[in-house]
Amino acid sequence: MNAVTTEALCRQLPQLGRLLEEDRVRDLTRTWPRESVVDMARGLLQQLRQQALAGLHSEESLRWAIEQLPAALSDELQRANRLSLRRVINATGVLLQTNLGRAPLSEAAISAMEQAARGYCNLEFDLTTGKRGRRDAHAGELILRLLTLRSGRSMDGRAATVVNNCAAATFIALNSLAEAGEVIVSRGELVEIGGGFRVPEILRKSGAVLREVGTTNRTRLSDYAAAVTPQTRLILRVHRSNFRMDGFTQQPRIQELVALGAKASVPVFEDQGTGCVVRLEDSGIREESSWVRSAASGLSLVAASGDKLLGGPQCGILVGEHALVERIRANPLARALRPDKLTFAALQATLLAYVAGQEESIPVIGMLRIGAAELRERCDSLAETLRELGWLAETVAVRSLVGGGTTPGASLPGFAVALRHPTMTESDLSGALRRLDPPVIARTRRGRVLLDLRTVAREDDATLRRLLENPEPSA
Numbered sequence: 001m002n003a004v005t006t007e008a009l010c011r012q013l014p015q016l017g018r019l020l021e022e023d024r025v026r027d028l029t030r031t032w033p034r035e036s037v038v039d040m041a042r043g044l045l046q047q048l049r050q051q052a053l054a055g056l057h058s059e060e061s062l063r064w065a066i067e068q069l070p071a072a073l074s075d076e077l078q079r080a081n082r083l084s085l086r087r088v089i090n091a092t093g094v095l096l097q098t099n100l101g102r103a104p105l106s107e108a109a110i111s112a113m114e115q116a117a118r119g120y121c122n123l124e125f126d127l128t129t130g131k132r133g134r135r136d137a138h139a140g141e142l143i144l145r146l147l148t149l150r151s152g153r154s155m156d157g158r159a160a161t162v163v164n165n166c167a168a169a170t171f172i173a174l175n176s177l178a179e180a181g182e183v184i185v186s187r188g189e190l191v192e193i194g195g196g197f198r199v200p201e202i203l204r205k206s207g208a209v210l211r212e213v214g215t216t217n218r219t220r221l222s223d224y225a226a227a228v229t230p231q232t233r234l235i236l237r238v239h240r241s242n243f244r245m246d247g248f249t250q251q252p253r254i255q256e257l258v259a260l261g262a263k264a265s266v267p268v269f270e271d272q273g274t275g276c277v278v279r280l281e282d283s284g285i286r287e288e289s290s291w292v293r294s295a296a297s298g299l300s301l302v303a304a305s306g307d308k309l310l311g312g313p314q315c316g317i318l319v320g321e322h323a324l325v326e327r328i329r330a331n332p333l334a335r336a337l338r339p340d341k342l343t344f345a346a347l348q349a350t351l352l353a354y355v356a357g358q359e360e361s362i363p364v365i366g367m368l369r370i371g372a373a374e375l376r377e378r379c380d381s382l383a384e385t386l387r388e389l390g391w392l393a394e395t396v397a398v399r400s401l402v403g404g405g406t407t408p409g410a411s412l413p414g415f416a417v418a419l420r421h422p423t424m425t426e427s428d429l430s431g432a433l434r435r436l437d438p439p440v441i442a443r444t445r446r447g448r449v450l451l452d453l454r455t456v457a458r459e460d461d462a463t464l465r466r467l468l469e470n471p472e473p474s475a
């Protein structure tokens with residue numbers, strides 16, 4: 001297409017003023033602020049002009065696009081004024097995914113957040129004395145009580161504090177306890193957890209000096225012992241949350257590190273991560289690391305996430321010797337990393353559910369424990385309705401993952417509904433599912449889309465039925 005033609009095409013485009021005079025556009029200013037309509041209309045015209053200049057339009061397609069402008073404007077205004085953070089249905093079968101917001105909260109946690117959000121609350125106010133209180137008091141006692149109940153060990157002399165996430169917990173612990181000093185870490189634990197959280201980099205940013213010991217696959221207690229100098233401030237242990245090492249490997253047991261730390265007068269800190277307080281063996285998962293075991297093992301300090309296997313809100317929990325926790329609380333960074341009232345409300349409710357023996361009300365725990373028979377029944381029932389609606393659907397056996405960097409390599413046996421479409425490819429189909437409202441996120445396998453109901457709340461089986469009423473979801 002030559003330049004004369006594209007310029008001639010551009011002359012077809014209406015002036016902004018004339019577009020705004022159109023009845024269908026003027027109607028929009030009754031719903032939306034006039035400035036928004038003007039701004040959006042200008043943007044759409046510019047977009048058409050660029051398309052025309054780039055030779056993307058024929059006279060006919062441009063005329064059609066101009067005819068559609070008021071409708072496009074209305075769509076754009078609606079899109080731009082809708083919340084972009086939306087509920088989705090997680091049909092991937094992966095319980096914990098950072099990109100899907102990790103753990104869904106329990107009803108009790110949600111209502112605690114609602115109460116705290118609606119009005120004022122005693123976040124940092126001691127109702128007995130009428131004086132200023134500490135916000136982590138709303139979780140600290142409960143955390144210690146829960147760990148005592150689960151481990152059978154006393155938590156006397158220990159304290160707990162809460163920051164925004166486990167990465168922040170690790171960072172503030174290193175900065176408070178080891179700035180300008182040395183931290184001993186095994187070369188097998190210099191890992192990247194995900195989202196750019198790399199142990200050596202976090203260590204450097206905290207102001208501590210990394211003393212690597214051992215090799216990638218084998219680190220002995222004697223390697224740690226030989227690295228202790230007067231500059232040593234901490235021995236750090238990192239749970240390799242998202243991968244597993246098999247074969248010719250070795251690492252000291254936590255108890256051995258604790259004994260070494262005691263002998264050398266160096267605190268031992270573990271970045272445990274998972275925050276798991278239930279027995280994963282009950283769900284058929286070999287338990288490699290447990291928050292309860294770590295916290296009760298005599299480690300000086302342990303960091304864990306609130307929104308992984310604990311099933312609570314995003315936060316990072318530090319449990320350890322009182323004096324160490326006090327030093328962390330006194331760090332000016334504690335102010336910068338403190339969670340808000342909603343987090344404390346949800347965390348407290350989540351911890352209370354465990355203490356009260358109601359842990360299955362926590363969605364992540366419920367999902368871990370759903371039996372295969374129950375999943376099969378739900379899948380059969382959904383598949384049958386979907387077939388009646390015209391879908392090619394059947395129940396298939398699958399394995400679900402815990403995810404979120406918690407139990408690398410482990411999976412849970414279950415069932416999913418495998419969906420196929422006579423003409424759409426699996427990736428077109430999963431794209432169409434993402435455009436539903438609420439969007440449905442699924443995984444694909446050999447030409448089919450799998451709806452793994454383990455991560456779908458029971459009441460959303462009906463939502464799925466309704467959403468899939470039309471076998472060609474195009475939305």
Ligand SMILES: *Cc1c(COP(=O)(O)O)cnc(C)c1O
Pocket residue numbers: 165166167168170193197238239240241271272273274304305306315316404405406
């Ligand atoms: C997940 C994880 C982190 C990061 O936790 P966030 O709560 O996402 O900040 C750090 N360390 C370990 C061992 C983890 O498993």
